[in-house]
Amino acid sequence: MNPxxxxxxxxxxxxxxxxxxxxRQSRACLLLSGIVLVAILLLRRYCTFRRGTMxxxxxxxxxxxxxRSSSHPIIIQTQDLSKSFKLSARQQRLEHSTEHVRIAVxxxxxxxxxxxxxxxxxPNGAGKTTTLRMLATLIRPDEGDALVAGRSISRQxxxxxxxxxxxxxxxxxxxxxxxxxxFDFFATLHGVPPDIAAIRKAELFKRFGIDEFAEVKVANLxxxxxxxxxxxxxxxxxxxxxxxxxxTNGLDVLTAKVVTDYLAELxxxxxxxxxxxxxxxxxxxxxxRVGVIIDGRMAAQGTVPELTKGRSLEQVFxxxxxxxxxxxx
Ligand SMILES: Nc1ncnc2c1ncn2[C@@H]1O[C@H](COP(=O)(O)OP(=O)(O)OP(=O)(O)O)[C@@H](O)[C@H]1O
Ligand SMILES: [Mg+2]
Numbered sequence: 001m002n003p004x005x006x007x008x009x010x011x012x013x014x015x016x017x018x019x020x021x022x023x024r025q026s027r028a029c030l031l032l033s034g035i036v037l038v039a040i041l042l043l044r045r046y047c048t049f050r051r052g053t054m055x056x057x058x059x060x061x062x063x064x065x066x067x068r069s070s071s072h073p074i075i076i077q078t079q080d081l082s083k084s085f086k087l088s089a090r091q092q093r094l095e096h097s098t099e100h101v102r103i104a105v106x107x108x109x110x111x112x113x114x115x116x117x118x119x120x121x122x123p124n125g126a127g128k129t130t131t132l133r134m135l136a137t138l139i140r141p142d143e144g145d146a147l148v149a150g151r152s153i154s155r156q157x158x159x160x161x162x163x164x165x166x167x168x169x170x171x172x173x174x175x176x177x178x179x180x181x182x183f184d185f186f187a188t189l190h191g192v193p194p195d196i197a198a199i200r201k202a203e204l205f206k207r208f209g210i211d212e213f214a215e216v217k218v219a220n221l222x223x224x225x226x227x228x229x230x231x232x233x234x235x236x237x238x239x240x241x242x243x244x245x246x247x248t249n250g251l252d253v254l255t256a257k258v259v260t261d262y263l264a265e266l267x268x269x270x271x272x273x274x275x276x277x278x279x280x281x282x283x284x285x286x287x288x289r290v291g292v293i294i295d296g297r298m299a300a301q302g303t304v305p306e307l308t309k310g311r312s313l314e315q316v317f318x319x320x321x322x323x324x325x326x327x328x329x
Pocket of ligand 2 (some may be wrong): 127130245
């Protein structure tokens with residue numbers, strides 16, 4: 001009987017050679033699958049980024065800019081937001097223009113932090129309203145995306161709408177109805193329980209002096225009263241984020257003060273406000289951070305002191321404008 005061999009196998013024997021060759025093959029296979037896995041993960045991350053979740057982008061922006069409110073979470077993040085409009089023959093004629101397409105917003109990227117007033121500042125036609133309309137999901141971007149409270153304006157517009165209150169002077173209240181009726185109507189649309197809606201209506205109407213005009217048809221209200229009624233109706237659902245296009249447009253100084261004081265109060269209560277304006281003094285006084293838009297592009301953004309460095313915001317704007325356009329038009 002042969003003695004039983006104890007110890008490592010003799011690798012010169014054929015089965016063990018095959019085993020070693022097999023091990024090499026499986027190591028190569030393992031390495032290959034590792035590389036494929038990493039490639040898939042990178043590809044998935046890239047696709048997620050392109051789809052608009054912008055995880056990578058958030059990190060990049062957090063690193064490069066350190067605004068005053070950077071300790072607060074980002075509530076709006078736009079990335080390369082772009083929108084063009086076809087110009088009708090009539091519009092071409094009116095604007096003495098031969099262009100067929102107008103680029104209103106051109107790869108606009110900015111962030112707004114929770115609990116701040118962020119102002120989009122720019123001249124007429126800069127693209128402010130178009131940007132805010134995209135954020136409010138009234139129009140879709142051609143390219144790029146924005147996250148509003150973590151929801152994509154392109155892919156989750158309903159969820160975005162539930163988070164925001166949007167006011168623009170272009171939105172007109174229906175003449176035939178009264179502020180009280182419209183408030184109740186929009187409260188129902190937003191699913192606000194009637195008892196809570198009634199408390200909010202009483203508070204807001206008193207605050208803005210609408211209570212005396214609550215049952216007056218919109219057609220018979222003054223411009224200021226219409227604007228105040230629009231404002232309270234746009235925030236009937238007490239949204240955490242308020243988007244206002246030119247909030248003081250057409251208002252006298254007293255009414256404008258009531259509105260801006262209220263916006264500051266909302267901000268102090270933790271709401272985020274994104275507004276557009278071409279009034280520099282308003283931006284300087286009210287906004288924590290501003291983005292200056294020229295020709296649909298973000299020319300500068302930051303806190304007011306960061307941008308001004310002791311100069312006036314108006315002077316900063318003129319300098320930016322000349323550096324972009326070559327001269328003040
Ligand atoms: N529906 C549309 N069709 C064609 N062009 C449009 C449309 N909406 C906006 N534009 C054009 O896009 C550009 C940007 O317009 P937008 O209203 O966003 O500017 P703005 O910064 O809000 O200007 P303003 O301060 O005058 O309100 C303008 O040249 C405007 O004429
Ligand atoms: Mg506008």
